[in-house]
Amino acid sequence: MKELPVSQAYRLLEPGPIVFVTTSQNGKPNIMTMGFHMMIQHDPPLIGCIIGPWDHSYSALRATGECVIAIPTVDLAEKVVDIGNCSGEAVEKFERFGLTPQPARDVAAPLIKECIANIECRVTDTRLVDEYSMFILEAYRIRVNADRKERRTLHHRGDGSFTVDGDVLDLRERMVKWRHLQR
């Protein structure tokens, strides 16, 4: 996997893909599916996300303060739903769903080899966790799978149906004000 500058996290998350979140506690890795997340700040990259006590990953995230956001593509769609439909309390999800954990560098939570991108994150603000289950994460490292042929991500319509990425419309020439963001 190739490293992408961490300042480029918004290129991956602003489009709003459904993502996986991995955690690891006491050597036990887990995966959840997450649809409620956003970029908060470009650089240093801050990410807001909703992970609640109803998620098994919640306690690991609170205890360790570390996670990986992994972005799946359309070929993993059934796993996206099925992983969201069972609990890490009962299921070892990497094994059950045939996903390959790989060691991250800055956090104990594993990368998911089959995903197109993995973002290593640490919790940086927990002030809104009790009230809204909102964690604020800082991204520390991004690895992307540049060789992957299937690159279309999924956008959850909230009910188990997903919009798959279609065409790309390139209006970069018009985007004068934000041009400093382009690389």
Add this chain to the structure above:
Amino acid sequence: MKELPVSQAYRLLEPGPIVFVTTSQNGKPNIMTMGFHMMIQHDPPLIGCIIGPWDHSYSALRATGECVIAIPTVDLAEKVVDIGNCSGEAVEKFERFGLTPQPARDVAAPLIKECIANIECRVTDTRLVDEYSMFILEAYRIRVNADRKERRTLHHRGDGSFTVDGDVLDLRERMVKWRHLQR
């Protein structure tokens, strides 16, 4: 425009479309483009979004506590970029960009007739505004344009290019755990 139950806001926002935000202060309406937003809670629907002092809409939003989130489709792509590239301080954007303001019911900010959906919102929590420019909004009313033929939304890749909605993948049958969300 047809009314949709406000509890369905997540159906519109969880997929992560680029959106417009309208405000109105002292009878002067404005529009901005916004890419950093997320659902926080299904029902009552709470939305997190990043609107900073660098946005002309920021002061109107702070002063009035009201806005409308309007969702454009692909035919409005150039307006999405151009509206993000100029300031309401210098430009009357509804007029300049040929968009039609329509009165909302619960807020002073206008709906945008040309958009596929309009969500009337009030600011409910400003605790993270100073540090992260993050507003927490509650949605009060949704109007959708059910007659519109073009329904494909845009996902901002952060650099002025956009992924257009492609096919829909229906995995609702697999989504056992979240079935109570389906209507």
